[in-house]
Amino acid sequence: MAREAELMIRGGTIADGLGGAPYEADVAIGGGRILAVGKLGPAPRGVEEIDAKGLLVTPGFVDIHTHYDGQATWSNRLDSSSWHGVTTALIGNCGVGFAPCTPGRRDILVALMEGIEDLPEIVLTEGLPWTWESFPEFLDVLGGRRYDMDIATQVPHAALRIHVMGQRAADHEQANQADRAEMARLAAEAIAAGALGFSTSRALAHKTLDGRHTPTLRAAEEELADIGRAIGRLGRGWLQVISDFDEPGEEFAMLRRVAEAAGRPMTFSLLQREKVPWLWRFLLDRLEEANAAGTRISGQVMARPIGLMLGFELSQNPFFARPSWQHVAKLPFAERLAVLRNPEFRARIIAEKTTDPAMLYRLNTWHMLFPLGDPPDYEPSPERSLAAMAAQRGVDVQELAYDLMLEKDGRGILNRPIINYADGDLAAVKTMVEHPNTLMGLGDGGAHLGLICDASSTTSTITHWTRDRSRGERLPLGFVIRRLSHDNAQALGLRDRGAIAPGLRADINVIDYDRLRVRPPELAYDLPAGGKRLLQRAEGYVATLVNGQPVYREGEATGALPGRLVRGATA
Numbered sequence: 001m002a003r004e005a006e007l008m009i010r011g012g013t014i015a016d017g018l019g020g021a022p023y024e025a026d027v028a029i030g031g032g033r034i035l036a037v038g039k040l041g042p043a044p045r046g047v048e049e050i051d052a053k054g055l056l057v058t059p060g061f062v063d064i065h066t067h068y069d070g071q072a073t074w075s076n077r078l079d080s081s082s083w084h085g086v087t088t089a090l091i092g093n094c095g096v097g098f099a100p101c102t103p104g105r106r107d108i109l110v111a112l113m114e115g116i117e118d119l120p121e122i123v124l125t126e127g128l129p130w131t132w133e134s135f136p137e138f139l140d141v142l143g144g145r146r147y148d149m150d151i152a153t154q155v156p157h158a159a160l161r162i163h164v165m166g167q168r169a170a171d172h173e174q175a176n177q178a179d180r181a182e183m184a185r186l187a188a189e190a191i192a193a194g195a196l197g198f199s200t201s202r203a204l205a206h207k208t209l210d211g212r213h214t215p216t217l218r219a220a221e222e223e224l225a226d227i228g229r230a231i232g233r234l235g236r237g238w239l240q241v242i243s244d245f246d247e248p249g250e251e252f253a254m255l256r257r258v259a260e261a262a263g264r265p266m267t268f269s270l271l272q273r274e275k276v277p278w279l280w281r282f283l284l285d286r287l288e289e290a291n292a293a294g295t296r297i298s299g300q301v302m303a304r305p306i307g308l309m310l311g312f313e314l315s316q317n318p319f320f321a322r323p324s325w326q327h328v329a330k331l332p333f334a335e336r337l338a339v340l341r342n343p344e345f346r347a348r349i350i351a352e353k354t355t356d357p358a359m360l361y362r363l364n365t366w367h368m369l370f371p372l373g374d375p376p377d378y379e380p381s382p383e384r385s386l387a388a389m390a391a392q393r394g395v396d397v398q399e400l401a402y403d404l405m406l407e408k409d410g411r412g413i414l415n416r417p418i419i420n421y422a423d424g425d426l427a428a429v430k431t432m433v434e435h436p437n438t439l440m441g442l443g444d445g446g447a448h449l450g451l452i453c454d455a456s457s458t459t460s461t462i463t464h465w466t467r468d469r470s471r472g473e474r475l476p477l478g479f480v481i482r483r484l485s486h487d488n489a490q491a492l493g494l495r496d497r498g499a500i501a502p503g504l505r506a507d508i509n510v511i512d513y514d515r516l517r518v519r520p521p522e523l524a525y526d527l528p529a530g531g532k533r534l535l536q537r538a539e540g541y542v543a544t545l546v547n548g549q550p551v552y553r554e555g556e557a558t559g560a561l562p563g564r565l566v567r568g569a570t571a
Contacts, residue, residue, distance in 0.1 A: 006030045007548065008043045009510060012052030017059040017486040017499035020478050027057065029506040032547040032562070036502055052510050055542055058481045059499050060087025060149075060507030061458045062488035064267075064439060065300060067117050067447035069097045072142055072151055074127040074528060076561050080455040080536050081445040082148045083555060084518075087507035087546050088489070088497060088566070089445065092154030094242050095201035095216045098128060099138030099155075100163045100186060106130060108162050108170060112215075115208035116201070117447035118315065120531050127528030135186065136193035139565065147563030148551045150507075152492065154240060155190035157183075157200035157216045157227075169215040175223045183223070184230035191237040194567030196492050198231055199240040200224065202251075206242070221254050228262025236493060236569050240300075241268040248279060252286045259295050265491065269442060270299025270432060271306070277422035280432060287437040298491065300441035301432040303461040304378040305417030308451055309534060310363070312340055312410050313523050315450030318369070318401050321359035324349040337410040350398045362416065366390070366397045371404055372415040375517045378460055379426050379471055386414070413520065425471055433465075433475070433483065439491055440483045449533035453521040456536040458484055460518050467513070493569030506548035509541060516540030 005028040014037065015022045026040040043049060066089045068078045081089055091097070096112050110124045132138040135155055142151065160183045161169035169175075175183065187198050206214040224239075231237045239262060245251045259266040270287075272280045283299065290297045310317045313333050319325055324345065328336045339345050354360045366387040370380040382388060386404075390397035405412045420429050432438055445455035461484065465475040489498025497505040521536040537555060544552040547562040 004028075004030045005035055005043060005047050007545075008040065008047055008049045009052050009057055009508070010049055012055050012057035012510065013513075014500055015056060015058045015478050015481040016501065017482050018478075018501075019482040019486075021476075022056070022478060027500060027508070029508075029545070029548045032506055032549075034500060034502055034504050034506050037500055050510055050543060052542075056509075056511040056513040057500065058085070058509045058511065059485035059497070060509060060544065060546065061085045061484040062087070062492070062494065062498055063089045063441070063443055063445065063455075063458070064488045064492065065093050065441035065443060066091055066445040066455070067093060067096075067119075068151065068445060070113070070119060070124055070127055071446050072145070072147070073098075073129055076146055077148045077557070078151065078445065079148075080453070081443065081458075082544070082552070083537050083541070084456050084459045085509040085511070085541060085544055086149055086445075086458060087544065087563075088150040088152065088494065090152045090154065090196065090492065091446070092156050092195070092197075093199050093240055094203075094206065095157040095199050095214060096206075097154075097156035097159050099132055099135045099159060101159055102133055102163065103130070105162050105166065109159055111208045111212075112158055116206045116214060117444075118449050118451055119447065120449075120527075120529075122529045123527045123531035125529075135190035135195065139194050139567065143565040143567070145565075146561035148557065148561055149546055149563040150566050151563065152494070152566040153195045154197040154199045155187050155195045157198065157219070158214055160186055160227075161215045161219070170212065172213065172215065172218055174218075174220055180223050180226040184226045187227045188230040188234055191231050191234050194565070195237065196566070196569070197238040197240055198227060200242075202241065202243040204244055221258060224258045225261040228258050228264065232262040232264050236264075238265040238267060238492070241266060243268060245279060245283065248282055252283060256286075256290050256295055256297065259290075259297055265296040265298065267298045267300050267439060267491070270301050270438060271419045271442075272422050272428045272432075273419065274422045277428075280428060284432065284435060284437070287435075291437050297437070299432065299435070299438045301429070301438045302420060302442040302454065302457060303429060303433050303440060303465060304426070304454075304457055305421040306419035306442070306452065306454060307378070307415045307417040307421075308362070309372070309453055309521055310369070310405070310414040310416055311412060312336065312405050314413070314534070316363065317405060318363045318398070318414070319349050319352075320363060321354045321356050322349055322352040324352060333410070340406065340410065346402060350396075350402060362418065365416070366401070368416060368421070369401065370415045370417075372413040372520060374520045376415070376460070376520055378464060379469065380415070381471065382424055411523070427472060430472065430475070439488055441488070449527075449531070450523075451534075453534040453536045456518045456538065459516065459538045463516055463518070494566065496570040506545055508545040510543040510545075512540045512542055
């Protein structure tokens, strides 16, 4: 076997993705596949070797919830995710995307992505090539490109609805029988062409910047069921949902009926919300009941809080909704910073009030705002809140917030955990992560570019839960690696990856576990039309391999782009 190898990883500690305790072994790789795992003999002359003694060797991570739908059309690199060990990413989540779409309706889809996923209109207008109309044509465009990881797709409900119903969909009219039949046909066409699923949103927060809710918000059960049945007849693909569950019993029962009609797996975002902190437990119980009865439904969970990154250079900050902010909002950052440092401006904006109740709750809940820190702290204790720090120092909490954001040349970042932190710790998250009916996801790479930066969650999940956590129990390393790789790959039907075993794809991370950490997010202006986005790097990834080729070494790109579009489930 060693004679066929093109690359050998020597003496690493293997967390193979199957959940067991790590063990020491060599890995032989050839033809993009894992050839052998064990104590292997000497490699033939000329075979590259990676000395992994004392290093952790894992499968590449499979990220099931990203929004690189636009970035994948203009960039070969799906960063930040590719910097954090991700070797396969699923796009097209939350019912939004760019296909199918006729030329006259592109602006509607752009407005949706701008409002829901914080991707500026000018970035999408300048960046998207729009060389497709149908979903199969969109796949052909992606299939002709090269990437630093593999990507897979879902067909988005909002695009289907707009394509079939036009303005009636944007106006939230109910679909008639002909509409439903055409959406079902197009969804099945997309799955047959290679999409791994269908996604929809029923979330009130998903709306355009001018306040119009996503066209799928109130789609009737019969519409979802018709689409589900059409997909089910193909015998592949899943249904991805995000919902507020405002009437949790009725909503879950409806979604369960849709999953049963489709005969396909369903997954939905499972989170602890501040205003209904008990809801996650209710939904987890319903998941258990459904799965016990044979209906496959999973909850997608995030292993850390979903937090807003607040700062003077970012999309929002604690003073963002106050009148004086409008005087600096559109200034170039250097000019804005000069005004922010002016004592008179500082005193005036601090004295103003945030009158919008939603913004007040989001931005000025001082006991729930924390300095992000370096390295970032994703389970901060109550005494690290701005309210507690201000009391300890005997200063006004708003002045403290202002001054902390002025640090680092005006780039200081505050963190407002809005999801998964209602109890001030991650005890609820641990229960969700450990549950057999959940999957690890919700990193949202490629979205919320000036406000949220969770594409790094694969790295922080490993470091926090297996090594660094001090405010509760930790999790076994083998278990966490399995959750990030094998479980997600299996859920998507990608059975050729997600574990380190002979015959599988050589998507592999070599990690200096002791050195592994996430860096604080930084803002870059590298999108089309100079658009900005938060990026977050990591330290400790010695090498990341995709299809047997190193694409990153010590966080630096090698130039190799072996990643491709995945069309359909794999054996």
